[in-house]
Amino acid sequence: MSLSDENMKHIVNSLSEEVLTDKLNFEFLKAAENEASRLESGLADLKDYVISGLKQSGHEQKLANFVLRRLPHIKQLHHHLTPEEHKKEPITYIRKSQLAWEKRIWKSLNSMCTELSLPLARKRPDKDFKDMNRKWSELGSDEPNLSQIRPVYAPKDFLEVVSGVKNPNCNDFPLYNNWGLIQATLKVKSLHELRLQYSHMSINQAQSGVDDLTRTPTDIFQGERNKLAKKVIKSCMAGAVQEFLKKGSPTGCRNQIWNSILGIEIGDEEKLYYDQLKNSVLVHDLLVDNLIYKDIKLTATNDDQYFVFEDYLYQVLLPFFRDLVILETIKKSTATPAKSYIRGKLGNEEYAVFYPPNGVIPFHGFSMYVAPLCYCYDDPIMLYYVFRAFYARFFHHLHCVSSHQQGILSLSLLFERLLQQIEPQLFYHLCSIGVQPLKISFKWIIRAFSGYLCSEQVLLLWDRILAYDSLEILAVLAVAIFSFRKTNLLQIQSFQAAEAVMNDLTGLKVIPLLQLTLFSE
Amino acid sequence: MSTRLKYTTDLDKSVLINNFEKRGWIPVGPDEDWNFYWATVQTVRSIFSVESGYRLSDDQVINHFPNHYELTRKDLMVKNIKRYRRDLEKENSPVSEKDEMGRYIHLDFIPTTYMLPADYNLFVEEFRKNPSSTWIMKPCGKARGIGIFLINKLSQIKKWSRDNKTSSFSAPSAKDTYVISRYIDNPLLIGGKKFDLRMYVLVTSFRPLKCYMYKLGFSRFCTVKYTASTNELDNMFVHLTNVSIQKQGDEYNAVHGGKWSVENLRVFLEGTRGKEVTDKLFDDMHWQIVHSLKAVSGVIANDRHCFEVYGYDVIIDDNLKPWLIEVNASPSLTSTTSSDRIMKYKLISDSINIVIPPGEGPDVRWNKIASRDNYGNYELLYDEELAAQEAVAQDAKGKVGRLSNKKPSTWK
């Protein structure tokens, strides 16, 4: 693909703008100063000297990693007259659906406030501040009264919205023959395109998650993978690391590999920032905190894989809902963060604040985005940043109506198309008894399978999300699971029976399933 | 297909009965002609007592060794392990090697322990070396955390011995003897909480030693955040991982019962600490189990009608060193959760498949090593015969391998 000059200029501009606001810029300046101070000869060589110094000290590589990380996420170039809202979401009917949906959940959040006579936010009394500070690492033992709190929305509610999104221009003339629920007309990849995209996962290539399943110590594959993993990590080349990850990570190196691709390094600045977020948790009690508490209690606390991490989840999620970095990401997406007004100033923009501060209203199951990460990171601050990076890069697409290729709408459509293509008989059978496959798979996709698969399998799956920089694998896996349970599904006659067949996924090994679906003829 | 076996059991546990019924075995009374008896330790003791005059025939199998308590009573286990170490040292075995501090490198796997009142003076001497250390007192004859308490001052021990001195002239019976062990005050914490491991080990023979390790063990978590603070020494929800204790707490969760699979633990440790240290931890644990069994193999009556499934309790400290806490002869077969029930059902099923190979009748003259197809979730932990053959083979090659470098897993 060749880029037009104009496009190229746009990309370079966007990237340099991003670098300037990143802490990388500061680091560079300091390093450059450092180099310059060592210069002995004349000033004439200064530039060359500093540049070669920066190369040697690994800063050039850091810049390359930064570019690699950001490049796929540069917003498309728009004509200067393009309206702001259009830049966020080019397709009008999708934009409208998202707006209507946001209105609905915002209303339901507000009516919960009224019903329970709870404020959206309040300052914590001094005593509570101190209590909470003292108990920061064991918040699970001292929950607020949650009996009245209910999740604002569940995947089921969201599926209704997603399946209701419809192009008003092609009302009664479906452009293609779709048996599924999704009516939006979006372009999604074909099986052939997916095969090319995921070619590294093909059966003739040894994979973590397949070839290391036997835990015999003599396993040559494992040994080799481990050695190679250490080598690429040491190289600090994010591109090489990402390439390596296409075949999955050995469990013992995953945290370093992910850090390298996500560009995560925890220094004083990160610790300070986290502390500020923590402090804002202590100062203000938000209604969303209760939602998070409730969500953790309903999911992770009762989950025999994740209950041990309960206290970490509070330490990650409560600060998360105050993080303005996330707000910036959300603002750029199709979503429009809700605003709340200081009491008595309704409608007065000067007194408007985003609510919750990060612009995200959690759905039931949200905490499961964090839980699997606890198997790789044993430090709340580290966990925080890894989760935040995952969220900003991937997960926020999963609960926002948009035309984005990674968005839930596209993924749902991709799922239905693939299933229809690969398993027409099964799809037809399910439809004929009134079981829409997406009604079963939607909850898996929206949670990126967390809480459905066993944790090790979730991590192997997320390896591939990160390596291929795409959520499309979620739709492929959902199809793969339907294929795998086909024999049983063909025998059932009701939705309940179908749910029962698909209820327990904890025994599945995802990589072989994906391979079967993608690469068998 | 062989004839339907006759079984009897003292325990009315569904995980047992369901297994027997699934096999189509026929229930009979303990006085009838049974082939398979899942008995309590008391029953086994009386069957094998001299007075009973009972003789088991070749097609009878029972689930305890006559004097398993050499391993499973807290005081006797310690005594036997201490003797085992001394013996190895006398033989100049490389396994008994010590570090510069005078500690065993490979055999230092139980916390320093004394019997009370017998070793009282020894304990005081040790305590004075480290006057602020914490110790844990456990009654020898009890279980499920009953009667356990922590101390960190000598005065507490003195008070205890005064309070317990009811009849100062009679010798202490097993009932009021205690063991006192150094408290592992730096346990590995996960999510801020203390846990211990329960692993199952099946022994089919002590001489030669043949044992299997069950892959589906679990860790048991405390419900309350751990603190080494001495203010909380009497808060048992912080210190004791027993399910029977934790169940009484407000924070107990009946869905998972505070149990986390060993597989999860492994993924977590590998993911957060790395593969090498995790592998070493599990290897160390396997070795400890083998050593503890070897330590009693000389004193256990190796009756060929017997097999036994032991529950090993292990605590891991924050240096990833495992400590053997105790061995249970009758690990609980009560299920706290549904996955617990499934796991215990499999445990019994897999154990039976090893001691009575499917499709064959019980025959105690077998060589005590099952065919690999019947391992289920077990893996061979140690086979002394096989190890001896390998040692001979290595000698022949002129490379005398040091036992300590060889992991049990190499014999799998």
Ligand SMILES: Nc1ncnc2c1ncn2[C@@H]1O[C@H](COP(=O)(O)OP(=O)(O)OP(=O)(O)O)[C@@H](O)[C@H]1O
């Ligand atoms: N030396 C020690 N250091 C730290 N914790 C210990 C130590 N010994 C025991 N504990 C804790 O106390 C609990 C109970 O101890 P132990 O298993 O020895 O006795 P028990 O529970 O009475 O016996 P049983 O397991 O047969 O019911 C252990 O599970 C462990 O959590």
Ligand SMILES: [Mg+2]
């Ligand atoms: Mg115990």
